[in-house]
Amino acid sequence: MNVEITRLSSGLTVVTETMPHLESVALGVWIKSGSRNETEDEHGIAHLLEHMAFKGTARRSARDIAEEIENVGGELNAATSTETTSYYARVLKDHVPLAVDILADILTESEFDEEELRREKHVILQEIGAANDTPDDIIFDRFSEAAYRGQTIGRPILGTPETVKGFTPAQIRNYLSRNYTTDRMFVVAAGAVDHGAFCKQVEERFARLPRTPSTTPVLETARYIGGDVREDRDLMDAQLLIGFEGKAYHMRDFYCSQILANILGGGMSSRLFQEVREHRGLCYSVYAFHWGFSDTGIFGIHAATGGDDLPNLVPVVIDExxxxxxxIDQQEIDRARAQIRAQLLMGQESPAARAGQIARQMMLYGRPIPNPEMMERLAGITTERLTDLAGRLFFDTVPTLSAVGPIEQLAPLADITTALSSPGFQTKKAAG
Known part of the structure; x- marks a missing residue:
């Protein structure tokens, strides 16, 4: 890796990876703060702030921001997640100073104009409505709410119509001053970038960022609870999500969980795809995933199927x-490792993917993880470790179930829980 790291006197960390064969640069600012850092009365404000950052500063109007970056053929965007927020751009190498200037402008001099705020609230209300109308989106929100009931980590990132309507510029500034500080921010660039010149540009333009939060940042310790949430809708298909408490990023079994998710439902050769879709034809979509957070995780299986197939689908999934x-066969582990390795190497061919990967590793581990080190961690995963992990994940924790659509024939959670602790139950139900 041709990665360089500099910690500026302001406390801001700058990381670059030079790709001299490229003509473009992907760059951005990643903040170790997301929807999970909201207080009780701030539900949805992290996402709203991400929107408002593009709605005008002391130097630029919202239209100026859009036109200046697009006048040079560049792109500008942002994203909010549970634990992070990012603002990023992609430009040709000659226009890196402009991209740095715009990113710094929206993060240090946004005005949060009342009229712009009113309009953007309306946009987000439409976004919430669209999400509620999309079953394969809403099922994940319902799942998180059940898995972490009554906690910030379980709340939808978008907020609710009630909370979004009530936000004021003062609330936005308060969240900003508490979370957007140099000790929680990383400026990353990948592509045709010169590290020294980039550091100088960042140091000059981001000098106004506060070093420490105005008040202590909010972070409630996660408590996985589990549960059952269902919504019977008149739809063509039923969306089903069954999950368990997974592993946090820093836990020993994190990478083992990634491999297990890949083996179970990571592609067309995975167990669930082959058994549920190819062999039995019980659904058109099925996959497994593992999400890691700073202190917890989720291991889940998502399927989309017809309501009449639910009585057979669930037992087959549990049987798998x-x-x-x-x-678990060694060949399955080797295939999963090969897929992860390919994803890592392919990601290095994209400056945008590489910048995001570096930023995530800096926030999680405090340093970029070289690919050989990543593969070395995966090499230590054995069949015994995987089967042991599967037993603990699936049969020693309370499940969470989320379902939307024609779900009248979906078994009660108590029956599914029983199936997870009763050998032979699944096969009998599938055969019946």
């Missing part, structure tokens, strides 16, 4: 979970 706790 049980099989994973009994036996």
């Amino acid at each position: 979970l049980r099989k994973a706790s009994e036996t």
Whole structure:
């Protein structure tokens, strides 16, 4: 890796990876703060702030921001997640100073004009409505709310119509001053970038960022609870999500969980895809995933199927979970490792993907992780570790179930929980 790291006197960390064969640069600012850092009365404000950052500063109107970056053929965007927020751009190498200037402008001099705020609230209300009308989106929100009931980490990132309507510029500034500080921010660039010149540009333009928060940042410790949330809708298909408490980023079994998710439902060769879709034809979409957070995680299986297939689908899925706790082939591990390695290497061919990867690693581990080190961690995963992990994940924790659509024939959660602790139950139900 041709990665350089500099910590500026302001406390801001700058990281670059030079790709001299490229003509473009992907750059951005990543903040170790997201929807999880909101207080009780701030639900949705992290996402609103991300929107408002583009709505005008002391030097630029919203239209100026859009036109200046697009006048040079560049792109500008942002994203909010549970634990992070990012603002990023992609430009040709000659226009890096402009991109740095715009990013610094929106992060240090946004005005949060009342009229712009009113309009953007309306936009977000439409976004919330669109999400509620999209079953394969809303099912994940419902799942998180059940898994972490009554906690900030379980709330939808977008907020609610009631909370969004009530936000004021003062509330936005308060969240900003508490979370957007140099000790929580990383400026990253990948592509045709010169590290020294980039550091100088960042140091000059981001000098106004506060070094420490105005008050102590909010971060409630996660408590996985589990539960059942269902919404019967008149839809063509049923969306089903079954999950368990996974592993946090820093836990020993994190990478093991990633491999297990890949083996169970990471592609067309995975167990769930082959058994549920190809062999039995019970659904058109099925996959497994593992999300890691700073202090918890989620291991889930998502399927989309017809309501009439639910009585057969669930037992077959549970049977595959049980099989994973009994036996896993070395060939499956090798295939999963090969897929992860390919994803890592392919990501390095994209400056945008590489900048995001570096930023995430800096926030999680405090340093970029070289690919050989990543593969070395994966190399230590054995069949015994995977089967042991599967047993603990699927049969020693309370499940969470979320379902939307024609779900009248979906078994009660109590029956599914029983199936997870009763050998042989799944096969009988599938056969019946």
